[in-house]
Amino acid sequence: MSMISIRKDWCKRCGICIEFCPVKVFAQEADGTPVPQNQDKCTVCRLCELRCPDFAIKVEVTEDESK
Amino acid sequence: MSKIKYDDYLIKEKLPLFWCSGCGNGTVLGAILRAFATLELDKKNTVVVTGIGCWGKADDYISTNTFHGTHGRALSFATGIKLANPKLKVIALMGDGDGATIGGNHLIHTARRNVDITAIVVNNFNYGMTGGQYSGTTPEDSYTATSRYGHIEPGFDLCKLVEAAGAPYVARGSAYNVVQLEKLIRDGIEKKGFSFIEAISPCPTHFGRLNGMRTAPQMLKWIKENSVAISGAEKLSREDREKKFIMGKFTDKDIPDYSQKYQSIIESCTAEAGGGINNEI
């Protein structure tokens, strides 16, 4: 399992994570803020974290699966 | 796996970043800091040198030694730093205006001289900070704040330029393909001698807006669709090739760098003069 966290104070709502997630994990709030709605689909490719221009996304692998 | 994380090099107190929404600078900065972490660069022996422009603000967020100089001159400051103390890792961050337009002469000569510096040019095809005027890499026929009727000058192919100038390492990546970009940067830093990495990057605020790509995803798609690997590019016609961003490593060779050659001069001179004094402050 993965845990995707978004720092809203750093996020500028550019939409890159939403657009380019290969498995469409993110939904978008009215103001453009990404919401990791479908976290269960996440393959931990980390492209959202790597591409985020604002260091606002962290993808962490939760304890039990990382073993 | 390295214990050092990229955010050890990031000055988090300075965030959120200064750049516009969707600007590729932050993405490239992330790739650089991740490369630093993988290579476990010692902050005290690393100097990041920047010029002026949006990308020239990058040093504000980096916790190594820094030097923030003048527009176009980052490589010259970096040359002095590196040659004065060859044990330092020196990384110069420049934009396309900074590194390849006003600083074009320094770029080709630093490459020719083969000073052991890693130059990372973020190419967003225009002067973002001052409102989106055209630069030396702005593509022909595109629109900028100072080419409202369509740009009539062709843009530089920076990799070809630097390769022709003799640099031992020349590569191009983009803010779209970040995994590749990070790898190209890492290899460049590890390279002894002048290494040059061009990072194609979106500027939705200015270049994008005037060229029908108002959002960051639109710009990244444009970069993606126009990117082709070196192997793929070979199959294209010359005409088609010129319209594409060819991605990958163009040159990767081992030749002695300036400091190494100069050291042998010092050794032969001091032997002759009966031992020299290295007057450190």
Added chain:
Amino acid sequence: MSQNKSLRFMQGNEAIAEGAFAAGARFYAGYPITPSSEVAEIASRRLPQLGGLYVQMEDEIGSMAAIIGASAAGKKSFTATSGPGFSLMQENLGVAVMAEVPCVIINVQRSGPSTGLATKPAQGDFMQSRWGTHGDHGIIVISPSTVEDCYYLMVKAFNLSEKYRTPVVFLADEIIGHMREKAVIREINPEEIINRKFPKCDPKDYKPFEREEDGIAPLASYGSEYIVRLSGSTHNDAGFPDSRPENADKFIRHYTDKIEKNKKDITIIRKYNLEDADYAIITFGCTTRSALEAMDVMRKEGKKVGVLQLVTLWPFPDEEIDEICARVKGIVVPELNLGQLIREVDRVNSYPIPVVGVNKVNSLSISPYEIIEKVGEMEKCQK
């Protein structure tokens, strides 16, 4: 104390280079230009022998940048140029001011403007050396008049540069740079050398622009135990950009104040026969030699003439000049330009005495007779 002296027949430019090495300079970046090129040639030959480094850059913009970088990395650094090159260096000279990086810039003045006459002397960069780079700033400018000066004053130039964390301009000229004469060159003792203050604090507390009581911030080198952030943009103590008005004000005033408030320590002037002088010749650089010759001739004729030589041109020695103005009947200011130093003398002078110039821009030096004539004219008017 070492007394190693050698009697030399030496060229000004050679003495400049040797003075730099004696001061501890171990890095030169430059672009050759007449009449300063001998400095580059000597540096290229001597620096590797001393374990230092010479690099010939693609232009003077890059040269100036490279010496700033090298100095920040811990090597005392210098460059030499002339008119057109000095103009190109102005941009990054401002960086040295703003980032407070010590370095020495030698300008062997030639005839201008533009390319001018490359092999002919001039003193037309007097004002440029003060105001050449944009924005408010203070600067130290030193001007030699003999070959020995070239050697000893270069040591002084580096010392002041290191002490005040400032660029120092060494304003020579074609005559002094190219002439050869007798010079007694003494080895410089280590105690005569001033090196920049290095921080003593815990590395985590270090701020590269945080001033100590003496008004100067310690400067660590890249590659030391300290993280150093230097910037040519308006910055705070830590070296981060800071556009608050109070911060900008604090730093911009500092660049001028640290020089002007230490005037007493920085200023060097030389007085010749001024005690009883009716007329004073105020001069600098090569023209000092014409003035002293003129003074000699006139003293033999019984005329009470003295010379005030400005060795430090900037900060400008207002007090010393005012003191001379108070007790002479007239002042002659000979200079190889159309009147730059005289503007400053005029500004300082508050007495009802004439201040007249001898100005020449025809590529020839000022002859002692031209000064003698001017003093004579003044005398005649005042009789």
Added chain:
Amino acid sequence: MKYKWQLILSGVGGQGLIACGGLIAEAAILYESKYATLSSSYGVETRGTFTKSDVIISNKEIYYPEVMKEDIVLSLAQVAYDRYVSKVDSDACLVYDNSLIAEPKESKAKQYGFPFTDLARELGNTTVANVIALGTIIKLTGILTEESLLNAIEDAYKEKPKVMELNIKAFKKGVEIAQ
């Protein structure tokens, strides 16, 4: 005894006039404890145009490094000779190369013509015409001793024994023809 000598060494670029002035000044400073200055005036081109060196030798410190009144003028080219022949005073001495300057003109100064270039050719190298002239000037005027000049020549070429030998020969030749 005269305490100050003012010399002009004139010709065209490439004749070694600065080197020649250097030998005189060096001999004065290092071997006769005198003061000396050497300053040169030349065009932007290295070779071929009018060049002159001003040498001043004095028992006391020299301020103005240019010749104010010529005591000795050496002219190794027509252009240089023409410039000084009518300018020099009656107490000056004008030495010129009569292998290059065929017809001497009226002058207040005492004139001495010697075939420096021809003699240099005989020695196997025309570039030492300057040093032959130097020997002649030293012998004619006695401003410095021959020994001091020979010492200066030895210093100048100590790493090139063959060049040193040629220059010593040239200097001695100059002294010889002035006798």
